[in-house]
Amino acid sequence: MEPVTVVLAELVERHRADTAGDVARYIPELARADPHAFGLAMVSVQGHAYQAGDAAAAFTIQSVSKPFVYSLALSELGLAEVARRVGFEPSGEPFNAISLEAGTGRPANPLINAGAIVTTALIGGDGEAAFERIRDTLSGFAGRRLTVDEDVYRSEAATGDRNRALAYLTLSQGVLERPAQQACDVYFRQCAIEVTAVDLAVMGATLANGGRNPVTGRRVVDADAAGATLSVMATCGMYDHSGEWMLRVGLPAKSGVGGGVCAVSPGQFGVGVFSPPLDPQGNSVRASAVLRELSAELGLHVLRHTERARSPLQAVRTDHGAHHLELLGDLGFAAAEEIVHCVRRLARDQPRPLVTVDLSHVTAVRPIARRLLADCAAGLRARTTVRFVDPAGLVRRPSTDRSDTPGERAERAE
Amino acid sequence: MEPVTVVLAELVERHRADTAGDVARYIPELARADPHAFGLAMVSVQGHAYQAGDAAAAFTIQSVSKPFVYSLALSELGLAEVARRVGFEPSGEPFNAISLEAGTGRPANPLINAGAIVTTALIGGDGEAAFERIRDTLSGFAGRRLTVDEDVYRSEAATGDRNRALAYLTLSQGVLERPAQQACDVYFRQCAIEVTAVDLAVMGATLANGGRNPVTGRRVVDADAAGATLSVMATCGMYDHSGEWMLRVGLPAKSGVGGGVCAVSPGQFGVGVFSPPLDPQGNSVRASAVLRELSAELGLHVLRHTERARSPLQAVRTDHGAHHLELLGDLGFAAAEEIVHCVRRLARDQPRPLVTVDLSHVTAVRPIARRLLADCAAGLRARTTVRFVDPAGLVRRPSTDRSDTPGERAERAE
Amino acid sequence: MEPVTVVLAELVERHRADTAGDVARYIPELARADPHAFGLAMVSVQGHAYQAGDAAAAFTIQSVSKPFVYSLALSELGLAEVARRVGFEPSGEPFNAISLEAGTGRPANPLINAGAIVTTALIGGDGEAAFERIRDTLSGFAGRRLTVDEDVYRSEAATGDRNRALAYLTLSQGVLERPAQQACDVYFRQCAIEVTAVDLAVMGATLANGGRNPVTGRRVVDADAAGATLSVMATCGMYDHSGEWMLRVGLPAKSGVGGGVCAVSPGQFGVGVFSPPLDPQGNSVRASAVLRELSAELGLHVLRHTERARSPLQAVRTDHGAHHLELLGDLGFAAAEEIVHCVRRLARDQPRPLVTVDLSHVTAVRPIARRLLADCAAGLRARTTVRFVDPAGLVRRPSTDRSDTPGERAERAE
C-alpha cells in the first residue's frame, strides 16, 4: 500500500474505537448521522489524493464552509472592504455568541455565525445569484460540482431563528449588506452543501496551494485571500478552543457540526476528516484526536519546524584565487546568513576575489534569502565579483509573483 | 555593510519619522521614556546578531517577560500541571481584563495580566527565590545578567492595585499558588527587569531555536516548552489585536508597555524592537509597523510559505536495471511524496529493481518525509530493494530527539 | 384657579425654560417633535382630571405602552404563565439590551424591548386580532378610543431590525409565542399609538386605582395585574436609571422615546407628562425634573411616608366599668397596635369589662389592622366583651375582595 495511505489507514484504525461525543441533535437530519462513520483524506499541493475509511461518505459542510466563503469575499472585495464589516479577532466565545465589536458593530470574526452571515451577505447579486456564486466557488475548491442536501436546508431554515436574530442584529448595526431573511437563506443553503472527507481535503489543499486547486489546476481565489483565510482559521477556526488547537495541533483548521473538519498544512497539503460525534465545543472528537496525532507524529505544527537543516554549503573550492561555492537545499534566512558570512569572509581575506555561487543544486530561495544574497553581492561590488550560477533563476525571480506556482507563471506567460 | 544590518538600518530609517502613539503614562518612570528612541535587532538561530538604531538602549521588559516566564513554568511543571491554573485561549479582551474561565476560574491565557500573575506564582521557592529563579531564566534567555530598574519596580508596586485585585481574584478561585501580595511583588519585579532590543532578539532567538540560546549555546527551557510558548504568543501575544497580528504579520510576538516587542520566526531568528510610543491596544506603534513590513517583504508569515520548491529529484539515472535517484533540498511532505511516487513507479515497471536513493545533497529530512521514505522502502521490500545513500544519517535519525540541534546532540553524546 | 391645577401650572412654568436633552432621532417622525412642547396632567382615583401646558398634544406612546400590555397579559394569563416567558428583574442594562436569562432564555423584564416583544406576543389571536385586543385595552386604560400614527408605525417597521433580532432571539429560546415578524409588527403598531399627557394620566390613575378606570368606571385589568405591573414599573421602569428614580422620585413610572412619561401614586393618582427632549438614558428631561420635584415637595415617595399620624384614640371614656373608645383616622398597623394595647390594658386592669370600640369616625381599616382588632377581641373573649360600633362595616369586611373599591363591590352585587 502507498505509504501516505498507510499513515491514514493506521490513524483511522487507531481512533475508530473512540466513541466519545454526540452527534448534533438540533435538527433531525443531523441527529440521524451515523456515529460510526469515520473518513480521512489528504490531498497534496501536487494534487495527489489519499484516503482511508469512509472518505467518500457525504455529509453537510456546515461551518466548514465559512472560511471558503470568506476567502471568496476577500478575493472579490479585498481585505480592507471586508474588514469594514467583519473583524479577525478570536472572540473567546462559543460559535453562536453575539460578539459584535463595540463601536463598529462588526462581528468579531468570520468564523462565528454572526460573522459568517455578514460574510455571506457580501457576495454580490440577488439571493439566488449569490448562492450560485458561493456554490460555484465551493465547487471550485472541491474540484467537483457540489449539491445541496435539501432536507437539511429546509430543516436549518425551519429552526434557524438564532441565526436570523444575528442577521437582524448585524443589519441594525449597518454591517449586513443584504436583507436579513435573504442573507440567512443563502447562509442556510451554503451550510447544507454536501461534501466528503476527500472534498474537504481538496478544499484545504487549494488553500495550502495559495488558492489554486492542485487537482484541477484552476485558480479559485487569489493568493492573498487564501493566506488571510488561513490566518483567520489559525486564530479563530476552532471556536473557543482555538488557542488550545494552535498549541496542540498547530495547523489552521475549521470544523462543522456535520462532523467535518478541514485542516491545512500551508504549502503542503489539505486534510479532510469526517466523524459526526462532537465534543462540547462542537468539534468532531475523532477529527481532533486524529489531527493532533498526525501533527505531533509527523512534525506538522507550523510553529515547531525547529529541526535545523544541514549547512547549505556543500563545498567551497578555491582555485587560483577563484572561489566556487556549491550550495544545497532550500535557502531561507538561516542558509542565506551562512552563505553571506562565507562570501564576506572570502572577500575580506583576499583582494578582489572572484566568487562563484552555484545554485544548481538549490531547490528554493525564499524571499528573505534572495534579498540577502542580492544585497551581499551588491554590497561587495567594489571589492569582489560575485557571480551566481542560477539555472532555475531562483535569485533573479521577481518578488511580485511570490505566491504563484511555476505552472501558473507558465500559464500566464502564454 | 553586512546585508542583514542593511535591512534593519533601512527599516529604522523608514519608520523613524512616524511619531504616532503615546508613551505609557500610568507611572512617571514610563512617562519619561524618550519617544524618539528606536532600536531594532535580529539574532539568528546560529547566534549571529544584527542591529540598528538604539538597539543597546535599556528599558523595562514589562509584559514581554510573560511568555518567557510561562516557558519556565512549562519547563519546570509540564503543560498539564500549568494548564490546570491558566488556559491558552485568546480572551478577546484587553490586557487587564478579568477573563477568568467560568467553572475552573483559570485566567484565559498566560499573556493577560491575570494569567501572567498566576504563571509567575507557579515558580517555586519563597518570593525572593522565585524572583531570582525568574531573573536567572530571563538572563539565560538574554545571554547576560539582567538587572532590575528599582525605580520602575517601586512605582509599579505603588500603583499596581488592579494587578493586586487580579491576584486576589485568582487566589479566591484556587488557581494562585502563592500569597497574593507576594505573587504581585515577584511579578512587579519581573516586569521591571531592564533589557535592550538586542536582549529581546536573543531571547526570541532562543525560543526560535527550541529553547537553547544560540549565542551562549546553553539550554534555557526544553523544546516542548519553547514550542508551546510560541503557540500561545501566536494566538494571544498582542492582546485584543492578536487576530489581526496573525493575519498581517504572522509571527509569534509579545509586546510590553515599555515599548519593547519580541517577535520570533520559528527555526530562524528572533527580533527585538524598542520604541516607546504605544497604540491604544498598548502595542508599540513603530514596532508593529516595522514587523509588519519585515514580514511582508521578506516572506516570513508562518502560514504563507506557499512558494513551491523545485523538484527534489535532481536526476534519475538508470543503469542495467539499477536506478539511482539523486535528491536535493529540504525534504518535507511534498518532496517525499514526489520521491515515493517515483520509486513506486520504478518498482511497478520492472521486476525486482535495485533502487538507490542518494541523500548526499539533501539538507534536511522532516519527520513526515522520514516516515514516508521509510514506509515506502519497507512496503516494497517484497518486490524491490531500496537502498539509501545517507552520509548524514538523515533518514535513520531517531524521531525522539526531533527538537535538538546537531550541536546539542553532539554535546549530549560526550 | 383650582389648587391642583395651580400646582401643575407652576411646575410647567418653572421647568419650561429647561432646554436640555435631545428629541429622539432614529426615525424622522420622532425627530420632527417640537422640543418646546410640554404638557402635564394628573388624574385622581376619584376620576378628577387636572392639566397644564400642552396636555392635549398628541404623541406616540412608544415604551409607555409596555407596562399596560404587560398588565393585560397578566390579567389574561396570570402571573405564573407570564413569568415562564419574561422575568421581573432589573437588568442593569439599556432598554435595547439583550439580557436574556441564562438557562431559561427569558428576557430580564417586560419593560426592556426583548421582554416587551415577548409580552406583546402573549396576547391571543392572529396578529390583527392581537393588536386590536391591545388597542382596546390601552383605550380602556385611557378612557377613549386611541388611534395609530401610521407614519410612525411605518417608519418604526422600516428601521426596527434590532427589535426583529430580539424577537428572533427570544423565538430561538422558546419564549416567543408568535412568529417573530408578526410579533414585531404588533409591537411596532402598539408603540405608534397616539396619546396625550391627559391620556397617560388616566392610564396611570387606572393602575393607581387597582385596574379600574376612575373616569369611565370600567375595570380594565384585574387588581393583581395592576399591582404586579406597578411593582415592575418601580424596579425596571426607567431602564438603567431605575434605582436612582426609586431613590429620588419613589413612584412607579415608565418613559417612552416619544417624550411621554406615566407615573403612578398607588391608591391616589396617575400623572402624565409630555416633553420630547430626552436624556442619554432615553428618559424625558423635563418629565424627570417635574416628577422629582412633585414627589419631593408633596411627599409622594412610596417609601417615605414616615410622618406619624395622631393617635387613633380620639377619646376613651369610662362609665360604670364600661369603656368607650372613640377612634379616628385611617387604621393601619400603628393605629391598630395602639388600640390593641389600650384594650388589653383595660382588660387587665379590671375583671370582665365591657369595651366598646367605636369606628364611626374611622375612614379606613387596613387588612393588618382588621386582623389585629379581630384577634384582640377574640383573644380576650374569656375575660372581656369587646363590641365594635362599625356602621361602615370596616372590621367585618371579608378579606377576599380586598382590592375592590366599594363601587365595584356594589356593582357586582347587582
Added chain:
Amino acid sequence: MEPVTVVLAELVERHRADTAGDVARYIPELARADPHAFGLAMVSVQGHAYQAGDAAAAFTIQSVSKPFVYSLALSELGLAEVARRVGFEPSGEPFNAISLEAGTGRPANPLINAGAIVTTALIGGDGEAAFERIRDTLSGFAGRRLTVDEDVYRSEAATGDRNRALAYLTLSQGVLERPAQQACDVYFRQCAIEVTAVDLAVMGATLANGGRNPVTGRRVVDADAAGATLSVMATCGMYDHSGEWMLRVGLPAKSGVGGGVCAVSPGQFGVGVFSPPLDPQGNSVRASAVLRELSAELGLHVLRHTERARSPLQAVRTDHGAHHLELLGDLGFAAAEEIVHCVRRLARDQPRPLVTVDLSHVTAVRPIARRLLADCAAGLRARTTVRFVDPAGLVRRPSTDRSDTPGERAERAE
C-alpha cells in the same frame, strides 16, 4: 396572647416544617449553623416589640449590615458625596459580582460586596476608629451594645480573597477611600457582628421611623439617609432576586448569608427573621416565605395600598350661610381633593360664604393635602372666608421638619 405575637407565632408554626435550602458553607463557622433555628420579630415605630421562635438566638449580621452602614455614610457625608463612589442601580448580578460602572468605576450599588466595601471605607478615622464608629451605629440601630463573633471574623478574614480582589479593584478605580486591606478588615469585622432577630427588627423599625430608634428614642441617622437607604433596599436588597421580591413582597429588605433578613414597612415597623438555610440566591428560604405571606395576608405591599378610604367628609352642616365641614381620617391627596371640591362648590353656589374646615378629628395631613388645602383657601380669599379649626396644628405645620416625629419635635423644643 397578644395579637401581633399570635400572627408571628402562627407564621413560625406554619413555616417551621419547610426544610428547603442549605446553610452557607464557605467558612466552617457558618456551616455549623443550626438549620432548624427559626426566629421572627417585629418592632413597631412606637417601640413595641413582638417575637416568636428563636428570636433571641445570636447569629452574624453579614450582608444585613450593608444598608445600615450605607445610611451612616449618607448621614455623615450626604448623598452627593457618597454617590461619587457608589451608585444606586440594581446590577442584575449576584452579590459578589464585579459590576463596576464603565467610566466612573463605581460599584453598581452599596448592597453588592464591592459597593459595601467602598461604603464601609467612607467611614472616617483609622481602621479601628472606623470600625468602632460602625459598631456604635449598628448598636444605635439595635438599641443595645453589639459584639463581634471573633471566630467568624477570623474565618472570613482568612478566606476573603474575593472581597480583597473587589477592594483592590475599586481602589484601582479611585473609589475606595482607604487602603484595601484595612477596608476589608473593617468590612469583615462589620459582617461578623452578632445580632438576633429582635435586633434586626429594631434596626428595621429605626429605618421605618425615619432614622430614630423607636425603642431608645435616639436618632441614629438623619431622615434623608434612612429614606434613601430604604429606596436602595427596595431595588437592590435581595441581589438578583430584587425585582421578584418587590413584586411578591413589596417591602424594602436585606438578607445575609448568616440566615438573617431585615424587612421594613416604612412608617410602620421593622421585621427581623432568622433561619439559616439559604436558597441559591443566598436568601434565607423561610424568611422569604414568611415575609411573602406576611405581606400578602396583611396588605403590606408598599405599592398595593389600593383600598380606598371612606370620604373624609364626616358631615357638612350649613347654618345661616355658614358652612361647617367636619373632617375625618388621614388626609392624603384623595381626601384633600374631595375637600377642595366641596369647598369650591360651596364658594361657587353662594356669595362670600363663611366656610369652617374642622380638623379636630383628623389624624394626619400629608404634605400634598396641606398644600392643596392651603392653596384652596388662599385661592378663594377674594370670594370666601375659609377658616381652619386645627387644634393639632396639622395644616400650619411647617414643611421643613416633615420627617420628624412629634416626640422628636417636642424634644428639640426643650
